[in-house]
Amino acid sequence: MSAPERADVVLGSVPKLGPLYAAAAGKQAAGWRRRRAVRGRGPGAPEEVLRLPAVRHVVRGVAADPGRLAAYQRLVGDALRDTLPSVYVHGLAFPVAVGVMVRADFPLPLLGMVHLGNVVEHSRPIGVGEELEIAAWPENLRAHRAGTRVDMVVEASAGGVPVWRGVSTYLAKGIGAAPELAPGEPRACLPPAPTARWQLDAATGRAYAAVLGDYNPIHLGVLPAKALGLKRPIAHGMYLAGRVLATAAPNDCGYRWSIRFEAPVFLPGTVEVALGPHNGTVDFEGWNAASGRRHFAGRVGALPPAET
Amino acid sequence: MAASPENTVPQASRNAAGGVRPAVVIGGNRIPFARAHGHYAHASNQDMLTAAIDGLVARFGLQGQRLGAVAGGAVLKHPRNFNLVREAVLATALAPDTPAYDVQMACATGMEAIGSLANKIRLGQLESGIGGGVDSTSDAPIAVSEGLRRMLLELHRAKTARQKLAAVARLRPRDLAPDAPGTAEPRTGLSMGEHQALTTAAWGITREAQDQLALASHRNLAAAYERNFFDDLITPYRGLARDANLRADTSAEKLASLQPVFGKDLGTTATMTAGNSTPLTDGAATVLLGSEDFARQHNLPMLANFLDFEAASVDFVRGREGLLMAPAYAVPRLLERNGLSLQDFDFYEIHEAFAGTVLSTLAAWEDAGFCRNKLGLDAPLGPVDRSRLNVNGSSLAAGHPFAATGGRIVATLAKLLHEKGSGRGLVSVCAAGGQGVAAILEAR
Numbered sequence: 102m103s104a105p106e107r108a109d110v111v112l113g114s115v116p117k118l119g120p121l122y123a124a125a126a127g128k129q130a131a132g133w134r135r136r137r138a139v140r141g142r143g144p145g146a147p148e149e150v151l152r153l154p155a156v157r158h159v160v161r162g163v164a165a166d167p168g169r170l171a172a173y174q175r176l177v178g179d180a181l182r183d184t185l186p187s188v189y190v191h192g193l194a195f196p197v198a199v200g201v202m203v204r205a206d207f208p209l210p211l212l213g214m215v216h217l218g219n220v221v222e223h224s225r226p227i228g229v230g231e232e233l234e235i236a237a238w239p240e241n242l243r244a245h246r247a248g249t250r251v252d253m254v255v256e257a258s259a260g261g262v263p264v265w266r267g268v269s270t271y272l273a274k275g276i277g278a279a280p281e282l283a284p285g286e287p288r289a290c291l292p293p294a295p296t297a298r299w300q301l302d303a304a305t306g307r308a309y310a311a312v313l314g315d316y317n318p319i320h321l322g323v324l325p326a327k328a329l330g331l332k333r334p335i336a337h338g339m340y341l342a343g344r345v346l347a348t349a350a351p352n353d354c355g356y357r358w359s360i361r362f363e364a365p366v367f368l369p370g371t372v373e374v375a376l377g378p379h380n381g382t383v384d385f386e387g388w389n390a391a392s393g394r395r396h397f398a399g400r401v402g403a404l405p406p407a408e409t
Numbered sequence: 410m411a412a413s414p415e416n417t418v419p420q421a422s423r424n425a426a427g428g429v430r431p432a433v434v435i436g437g438n439r440i441p442f443a444r445a446h447g448h449y450a451h452a453s454n455q456d457m458l459t460a461a462i463d464g465l466v467a468r469f470g471l472q473g474q475r476l477g478a479v480a481g482g483a484v485l486k487h488p489r490n491f492n493l494v495r496e497a498v499l500a501t502a503l504a505p506d507t508p509a510y511d512v513q514m515a516c517a518t519g520m521e522a523i524g525s526l527a528n529k530i531r532l533g534q535l536e537s538g539i540g541g542g543v544d545s546t547s548d549a550p551i552a553v554s555e556g557l558r559r560m561l562l563e564l565h566r567a568k569t570a571r572q573k574l575a576a577v578a579r580l581r582p583r584d585l586a587p588d589a590p591g592t593a594e595p596r597t598g599l600s601m602g603e604h605q606a607l608t609t610a611a612w613g614i615t616r617e618a619q620d621q622l623a624l625a626s627h628r629n630l631a632a633a634y635e636r637n638f639f640d641d642l643i644t645p646y647r648g649l650a651r652d653a654n655l656r657a658d659t660s661a662e663k664l665a666s667l668q669p670v671f672g673k674d675l676g677t678t679a680t681m682t683a684g685n686s687t688p689l690t691d692g693a694a695t696v697l698l699g700s701e702d703f704a705r706q707h708n709l710p711m712l713a714n715f716l717d718f719e720a721a722s723v724d725f726v727r728g729r730e731g732l733l734m735a736p737a738y739a740v741p742r743l744l745e746r747n748g749l750s751l752q753d754f755d756f757y758e759i760h761e762a763f764a765g766t767v768l769s770t771l772a773a774w775e776d777a778g779f780c781r782n783k784l785g786l787d788a789p790l791g792p793v794d795r796s797r798l799n800v801n802g803s804s805l806a807a808g809h810p811f812a813a814t815g816g817r818i819v820a821t822l823a824k825l826l827h828e829k830g831s832g833r834g835l836v837s838v839c840a841a842g843g844q845g846v847a848a849i850l851e852a853r
């Protein structure tokens with residue numbers, strides 16, 4: 102929840118991601134990271150050493166573009182409906198959250214951050230014509246065995262009532278790492294029988310970027326990915342989530358879903374996917390058949406009628 | 410065009426007291442099934458369906474007659490064949506004022522076409538009809554890529570030169586590659602064989618059991634040809650007089666020597682080979698149905714009554730059931746409605762999409778857990794007497810031109826029942842999209 106001491110920064114419009122990434126790259130190149138970040142295990146837990154800015158970035162009057170919405174729905178294999186898929190709402194609001202993460206007083210470097218997962222409550226179907234107020238803020242800075250984690254919270258409201266609330270968790274590697282938090286032996290992933298197989302071509306990241314504007318270089322091509330230390334480009338986590346939800350999310354009521362990301366999906370690549378019923382929800386998992394490494398796992402389920 | 414004499418209002422019997430009357434299977438005709446890119450490589454769906462109907466018309470002396478309707482379809486169908494069956498009818502010896510319509514329900518197309526015609530006959534809406542289907546994987550439609558298609562449509566909508574240029578500029582080199590139809594399920598990306606491999610593994614069906622079923626299919630089909638069973642069910646076409654896929658001399662050793670083709674990366678031993686899976690096939694099959702009055706008036710045989718049929722679907726997308734397991738659900742509903750048990754049949758025609766499909770379905774019906782938890786039954790449906798299963802061969806030997814399989818099965822079963830002179834037959838056909846159709850025929 103938004104803490105009362107947060108100051109609202111009201112923006113005139115949703116910022117463009119390209120310039121935000123450029124700003125982040127400039128900031129990191131200027132050695133900002135060296136000055137502000139705590140390398141290794143510092144004198145205290147990250148939440149004691151680092152300070153998150155006590156702000157909410159707010160944009161009012163945000164609406165879906167029907168053409169972009171259709172392109173998104175096609176991309177992930179959903180039907181052309183007049184309601185917004187959950188990941189499309191995320192895409193609408195994502196630049197607002199990134200705007201917070203490139204602020205000078207945001208203590209972690211944006212580029213190179215690892216997307217760990219999302220928990221989203223999509224309270225009710227959101228019509229394509231609805232005007233949304235988007236608010237984004239950071240919270241819950243905490244240690245991770247490999248660095249520092251932070252939650253970026255995004256809330257979309259219609260008529261003053263929240264209709265979509267998502268928490269994206271990111272990891273800034275190497276900053277304030279707490280190796281003692283490491284789990285024991287890595288759990289062997291015993292994949293279930295697949296129910297689907299996705300053949301993702303090399304352009305998958307560019308296609309998602311073209312639709313939702315997330316031109317993070319790690320998704321675009323071999324050279325930009327290599328520049329950020331990856332051997333090949335990787336699929337957007339939210340593209341993977343979007344494809345699962347196109348199949349598994351209910352369309353006539355509110356729902357809650359979560360996903361956690363493990364091994365990245367290198368492009369081009371093949372992902373084995375399993376969807377399975379679990380006490381009224383659908384559990385899902387994606388993995389690489391050759392390596393046996395799990396890419397993601399999560400759950401989606403309708404909200405009880407009382408909550409919708 | 411002047412109405413043919415048959416287009417006038419007939420003096421047909423009225424359906425007594427609002428009940429239903431029997432729909433009778435009079436006979437069938439198909440062309441031999443060919444392997445893809447073989448004998449029928451240059452024949453279109455329309456060509457093959459025309460040949461199958463014309464053979465049926467010739468066999469029963471229906472030249473120049475108006476039938477109630479011709480229903481059928483093809484699974485792999487180009488949009489220009491929007492009236493495939495009607496166009497075929499116009500090329501046959503049937504009266505040109507015979508109505509026709511297309512049906513499409515993947516591999517259950519033929520069963521749905523025949524079943525719905527039978528229902529119209531039972532209700533007294535039709536006196537006669539031909540149902541069936543056709544498929545060609547050799548003459549399959551090839552589409553332009555999604556990118557090229559969208560570009561062409563955008564170009565069509567563009568009004569100004571600038572808009573037209575913008576539309577063309579969106580084209581990428583890879584958009585120029587054509588898009589051929591595949592057997593992958595659109596929602597899962599897994600081929601039908603891969604889906605079945607999952608089900609086959611889940612039910613623990615062995616390689617040996619699958620090969621044994623395939624061997625029986627070839628032997629039974631060959632024996633049926635040997636005793637001239639198909640003489641009045643098949644019309645030779647383009648130099649082919651028997652199903653080209655039939656291997657009368659195959660053996661358990663030969664089948665055992667084949668390499669697995671599906672389910673190779675499931676972590677279990679792959680068991681599905683080209684020998685115990687159906688090949689891509691070309692062919693067409695038709696069935697003539699009528700009321701008893703129609704058959705008597707035209708002095709035609711009455712082989713069997715098409716008693717009832719039932720469709721079912723399963724949720725394979727969210728992992729609740731295997732892709733091809735829908736008939737396992739359709740059959741018990743059909744049995745319940747007709748007050749029959751699974752053992753009340755003299756013949757079982759279970760379409761052999763894959764040997765694993767048949768064996769998984771049989772295993773499910775014998776499994777108390779499946780019957781209780783998935784079907785809601787107190788007791789399992791029980792076993793099927795294997796000596797009554799696909800006694801004249803099925804798709805593993807004959808091949809499986811998707812929409813033609815229903816017509817092949819219904820004609821074969823009706824003749825089998827008529828030969829025996831009593832009893833019932835059960836049909837089970839699985840289909841893409843997690844669908845399936847089951848039907849009951851009764852001897853006459």
